Amino acid sequence: MSKSKRTNLTLLLFCAPALIVYLVFKLIPAISGIGYAMTDWNGLSKDFDFVFLDNFIEVFSDKYFWQSVWFTFKYVAVMVVVANVVALLLAVAIESRRHGKGIYRTIYYMPNMISMVIGGYMWMFIFTQVLYYMADNWGFTFLDHSWIGDPRFSFWAIVIVSTWSMVGYLMIIYLAALQGVPADLIEAAELAGANSRQCFFKITLPMILPALTICVFWTLNSGFQVFDVIYSLTGGGPGRATQSVAMNIYEEAFRGNIRYGYATAKSTILFLIVMVITLIQLRVMKSREEEL
């Protein structure tokens, strides 16, 4: 056996365990998914028919699917702004403290450790019990809404819980980036007469742009897959008013209908949407970084 052949053989041997689980549980499902999307497989019968693009054509007239796509877009757009603004504000405020940095970081990051399912149920208690109590007894009547039952408010309930959970993670990334901004640069600018707002927008923000790119990417990516928090808070309801794409797919496949082929077609569309949008985002923000 030649030497290069033997090198490749040992390489394969050492990669085999990782490769096998990876191929079986990720790569093959990902590729075969596109195939299933063209069948009418329902999960029960052993055989199924090839229907080519019928599923995709049906998706185009699926009102509930597009409603869930619209909901998810709205959610992602709001989350990208709200979560990043709150996280950045927190990071700047915490970084400016001389004392207590550690304790603030610990507290604000904590919700990120807890599953969104558990967090969602804890907030459910607040939305359905505590806020009513505050409205009735403390006169906070602006809180007196059906936070879970009324889709206008349940959207914001979902945003609040997601923000609570996600912000800590983003904040840690922003904090790390802020520590990389040289303090003497800010001092020099202050001596030259710049106020703190100018310092932030002209010096700090451009210097932490890579962190912003990562955080927006992360919010986009996890936002499009939102499931847990909605599952625990509203279950997608009332009706299907707060259903996200991931929930719509889950329902199509595992609740009631069991139309795996059709649900896989929806999954493929979700994948394409996520890919196109994140690629555009990375492109745009990377070119911004380079301009500076």
Next chain:
Amino acid sequence: MKKKRAISSVLINAGLIIGALIWLSPLLLALMNSFKTNGELLTNVMSLPTELNFDNYARTLDKMHYFRSFGNTVLVAGVSVTLIILFSAVAGWKLCRTKTKLSGFIYALFIFSMLIPFSSIMIPIYRVILALKLKNSLIGLALVYAGLGVSMAVFLYHGFVKGIPQELEEAAMMDGCNQFQVFWYMVLPLLKPITATVCITNVLWVWNDFLLPLIVLGDNKKYTLLLSTNTLFGQYSSDWTAILSALIIAALPVIIFYAFFQKQILRGISEGALKG
């Protein structure tokens, strides 16, 4: 100027403290009310409990089969993370040290799928699980996690190995060690820092993941902590004292984990993010 600065500093502090209270409020309110009787809770949700009454906890520990669900979760997280670490460390190391066309191809194969969202492949994964008769199997669930987790871990190990000099390994080979011994006795200990990061991030991911076990596990004897909590919530939809005590004990393991590993967790995030 100085005065203005002092005022703004006080304001920022006040804002941070109020924010911190809001951030902790779901946990604090759940904890506070979990000791109450139902009547006590319904009259005032904002009061402190009159006594530390652990009846609710006793009830939910039993009802949600806490220790069984906890054991199941530990088993899944333990097996999957061990597999991820061993499989990815050896693959990442060998991929980095071998410079052939094949190694480039395998590495690209691992990286390429990193951005595929789970929800878009969950149905074909479910199909594989059915085909391999792994439905309801905790080990099966752990294997799926391993499959989903290795690509990121291979990426991290590959990057870390690049920074380790190769001479030592070559010297050991000269001395007659075989490749496996070199890996086990020499390389693996050197990988400790990145192994800690891989371990912690993956334990948290597996521990807090909800959708995959929801699909794979149908039998409630196999339920993980999150699934049991979820079931309990469905059964006791208006009995808040039971639910809140369940939420507290379900959140407790991660909070303890956080208390012990906070430094490593936070470092893992900032390192991972700024590298990637």
